[in-house]
Amino acid sequence: MNLFDFFRPKKPKSASVAKERLQIIVSHERRRSSTPDFLPQLQTDILQVVRKYIQINENQIKLSLDKRGDCEVLELNISLSESGKP
Amino acid sequence: MNLFDFFRPKKPKSASVAKERLQIIVSHERRRSSTPDFLPQLQTDILQVVRKYIQINENQIKLSLDKRGDCEVLELNISLSESGKP
Numbered sequence: 001m002n003l004f005d006f007f008r009p010k011k012p013k014s015a016s017v018a019k020e021r022l023q024i025i026v027s028h029e030r031r032r033s034s035t036p037d038f039l040p041q042l043q044t045d046i047l048q049v050v051r052k053y054i055q056i057n058e059n060q061i062k063l064s065l066d067k068r069g070d071c072e073v074l075e076l077n078i079s080l081s082e083s084g085k086p
Numbered sequence: 087m088n089l090f091d092f093f094r095p096k097k098p099k100s101a102s103v104a105k106e107r108l109q110i111i112v113s114h115e116r117r118r119s120s121t122p123d124f125l126p127q128l129q130t131d132i133l134q135v136v137r138k139y140i141q142i143n144e145n146q147i148k149l150s151l152d153k154r155g156d157c158e159v160l161e162l163n164i165s166l167s168e169s170g171k172p
């Protein structure tokens with residue numbers, strides 16, 4: 001599992017793009033699969049706690065949930081615009 | 087800000103080390119510093135929601151909060167042992 005892949009910028013940064021951004025990556029390595037797969041539920045919970053601090057709309061959020069072997073990776077990318085200010 | 091640094095393994099993996107692991111990285115890029123710094127509080131909230139799904143003790147958690155320029159990065163590493171099973 002190469003976590004670097006998840007952090008490679010998708011496009012070049014510039015002063016006009018994504019002035020403020022919150023990125024959350026959750027990686028769950030389960031070699032023996034003894035713990036239930038809880039990342040889909042955790043995703044909802046994390047978004048809920050983030051909303052305590054910043055106002056975010058659904059269209060500001062990009063989500064992905066990926067499985068690679070024993071590793072499950074949840075990626076939350078939140079682009080904060082003017083409406084993201086508390 | 088090079089996020090790759092946070093994902094480089096600190097030591098080589100082996101079958102006997104960290105069979106199950108949960109890693110959470112939160113990166114907050116605040117170019118204009120208009121949003122308050124909420125990562126220290128978010129850290130507590132995230133641990134609280136993770137505890138809904140798995141039992142974790144304080145000694146299973148490694149936390150770090152780092153600032154580099156406009157970017158603040160919170161890293162939570164949770165090593166799950168037998169006691170981590172629900």
